[in-house]
Amino acid sequence: MRFCHRRRSAAPAVAPGLVANIGTDRAGASVARETRRRDPRRRFRFRHSPLVPALALALLISPAGASAAGPPGGHDRLLVSFAEDAALVDKAWIEFGALARAADEGDDFGLGLRAAFRYGRDVEAGIETVLLDREREAGAPLFGVEVPTSFGHTGAADPTIYGKYRLLRGACDLSLGARVSIPLAPHDSGLTSGAVEGRGFVAFRGAWRRAALIGHLGIGASEDGRYEQGAQGKTFATGSLGAVVGLARLWNLTAEVDYEGGRFEGEEERGRGLVGLDWHPTVNLRVRGGLGSGWGRETGAILGQAALVFHF
Secondary structure (H helix, E strand, C coil): CCCCCCCCCCCCCCCHHHHHHHHHCCHHHHHHHHHHCCCHHHHHHHHHCCCHHHHHHHHCCCHHHHHCCCCCCCCCCCCCCCCCCCCCCEEEEEEEEEEEEEEECCEEEEEEEEEEEEECCCCEEEEEEEEEEECCCCCCCECCEEECCCEEEEEEECCCEEEEEECEEEEEEEEEEEEECCCCCCCCCCCCCCCCEEEEEEEEEEEECCCCEEEEEEEECCCCCCCCCCCCCEEEEEEEEEEEEECCCCCEEEEEEEEEECCCCCCEEEEEEEEEEEEEEECCEEEEEEEEEEECCCCCCCEEEEEEEEEE
């Protein structure tokens, strides 16, 4: 008797159709999965999917990214009460800014420069100066007197020089400082009162997780004004309270309220509130700004600031 041996194929033939889907062996399944993984059209569709920018934005503003940055430091500062902060800059701070004030009695627009430097471990000193364009209507209050006729002038506002010494350093900082404003513009221009003004302050800062609470209490004194008939200068109180809160890895929220008593006889007290954002895309660069309003002699005024900062 003769036997014939048939050669068996390496893989059984599977008929197409529904039965093939049910009975596909492991080799066929792995080949299908590999084909799907290597399909370039699938990668193209994912890269161009609207989910990609959405996921990137979610990672940017996620709390995990915010918590990794730590508490705000000396380079996380308020817009208005910059000097009245117990923290110190790392080494140097150069800020180019613009400010605007819109009110019924007249508008202000200025371009400013702020420079601050650290000396040793516990000393900071700086200067603030503004090129100011000011308009006022007749009868508007200014430096404790009324404006006799409408005007619009442009020139240098009073530059301010300040310095402070940090007394305590740690979770809560405490600093003692002073600042002085020196008139440069002609006293009849409406850009300056013509009086030298000095202030002293005690500043504090406390940091907790992703937030810092910042404030100061101070006292100031002004010479007699020289604008028009000149108002008598007096001693006044100052104060501020604000916070810097880390929203995300590259974003801070700033909020502050500051108070200033009348500097001259007949001048009303002033209060301002400002809320802003601070974007720091690199270690040494910041873009920040804010909007706000006020009360007292700033009642009805709309205030705005924007700045570009280089610090190191």
